[in-house]
Amino acid sequence: MTTAPEPASPRQSGGLSRGDGILVAAASIIAALSNFxxxxxxxxxLPAASGTEFLAFWSLLTGMFGVISGVQNETTRAVGAVASGARRGVRAIGPSLIIGVIVALIILALTPVIGQRIVPISGGTALPALVITTVAYSAYVTLVGSFGGQGWWSHYASLLASEVILRMLLMGTVLVIGAYLGGYVLACAGATAILFIFLVFSRRSRQAFISRADDNLLAMVRKNLLAVVSTSCTAILITGYGAILTGVAHGSEPLLLGGLILAVSLTRAPIMIPLTAFTGVAIKLFLGHRDAPMKAIVKPVGALLGLGIIGGAAAWVIGPWFVGIFNPGYxxxxxxxxALTFSSAIIAILTLFGTLVLALDAHVIYAVGWLIASAVAIGILLSPVGLALRVVLSLSVGPTVGCLVMLAWLAITAGAQKPEDQQTVGHNDLQN
Incomplete structure (x- = not known):
């Protein structure tokens, strides 16, 4: 984070320079490593039971982060549209805070279930921290999304990295004082306070925080809600899956349950955390390729599939050894x-399809694709087969179905646009 004087005229182009790309990549690497x-x-x-509960809480917290990240995506799109010349509407922070309060109230209503089945040991600390952090995080992602929409990538990367670094410092402090579950819970939740540090010391942050969206309050709340519905489904499949697994498999042997939660987290982080950090970049790039969306997506999808195959083969060999480093009982x-590593590539592809669909302003399709994917995944997780096989199938089949839904819409849209383009070309030829 910088506290030096900042330019009075912000750069509106939004282009991602090589240096900015390196900064965003560095922030994503820091986030991935910190997760480990x-x-x-x-x-x-921590003891086995407390360690498993901490993994469940971390999944619950990052699941909430995933839910609220819909606000970040929509803020990036809306602020980016204004920066590109669209009409100015409401300040983005207003709709974002409304969404944060709604999500916090839902969590508050679910606290009896969460406290009993997911965080029974630390509920007195974890539940209030989760509710308060939800509202604060909605403001935090508004700032992140505004940085992305304005194209201020160095600030974008600095904020992402600083939040992670603050969490690590807080975790280290608890470790030095004396490791205990409640301390780790507060350390993880408290890192969102980085927002206030940026607002106090960075004028550019204050400028971004009051950026305007491209629509009125009600329309932005609606779009944010659709984005949050979609990212809620994303959270089910990615960051919040461990918490859901804990609820479904409540009462299972702690080492078995903890090992599966850890395996899911370890195989998601290498692909999903960097991809999440680059979501704002992807939306900005896809906005520039709205005339040829299928062409824009081919290479990234191929790269993710290749990474999934290579990573899956490596994880098959080193995974059992690696999980033992965290706890020899796993x-x-x-x-x-x-299989979980390859499934993470499928989820990453679904995320990329969703980002492209969102950039095309097709919020309903974005929501439907993720909703179907998560519904299929949860349905499989509730089936009576072995727990490990259930986890693998739910995280593989669900995202694949979601990909097919979004791909079908993109193909139909491209097919509908092609005849119109041909007619336009023919008309121009006649004129010439």
């Missing part, structure tokens, strides 16, 4: 690691 450190500390320095088969 956080899970290592929680499982290594025993997960190699094929589970390999």
């Amino acid at each position: 450190v956080i899970m290592f500390l929680g499982t290594r320095t 025993h997960i088969a190699g094929w589970v690691f390999g």
Whole structure:
């Protein structure tokens, strides 16, 4: 984070320079590495039951982050549209805070279930922290999304990295004082306070925080709600899956349950955390390729599939050994690691399709694709087959179905536009 004087005339082009790309990549790497450190500390320095509950809380917290990230995506789109010349509407922070309060109230209503089945040991600390952090995080992602929409990528990357670094410092402080579950819970939730540090010390942050969206209050609340419905489904499949698994498999042996939660988290982080950090960049780039969306998506999809195959093969071999570093009592088969790693590539592709659909302003299709994917995944997770196989199938089949839904819409849209383009070309030829 910088406290130096900032230019009076903000850069509106939104282009991502090589230096900015390196900064965003560095922030995503820091986030990915910190995820490993956080899970290592929680499982290594706490008793088995508390360690498993910490993994469940971390999944619950990051699941909430995933839900609220819909606000970030919509803010990036709306602020970016204004920066590109669209009409100015309401300030983006207003609709974002409304969404944050709504989500916080839903969490508050669910606290009896969450406290009983997911965080029974630390509920007195975890539940209030989760509710308060939800509102604060909605403001935080508004600032992140505004930075992305304005094209202020160095500030975007600095904010992402600083939030992660603050969490690590808080976790380290708890470790030094004396590791305990409640302290780790507060450390993880408290890092959102980085928002206030940026607002106090950075004028550019204050400018971004009051950026305007491209529509009125009611329209922006509606669009944010649709985005949050979609990212809620995303959270079910990615960050919040461990918490859902804990609720479904409540009462299972802690080492088995903890090992599966850890395996899911470990195989998601290498692909999903960097992709999430680049979501704002992807939306901005796709906005520039709205005339040829299928062409824009081909190479990224191919790269993710290749990464999934290579990563899956490597995870099959090293996964069982690696999970033992976190807790020697965790025993997960190699094929589970390999399959979960490949499934993370499918989820990443679904995320990319969703980002493209969102950039095309098709909020309903975005929501429907993720909703179907999560419904299929949860349906499989509730089936009576073995727990490990259930997890693998739910995280593979659900996202695949979601991809097919969005791909079908993109193909139909491209097919509908092509004849119109041909007619336009023919008309121009006649004129010439």
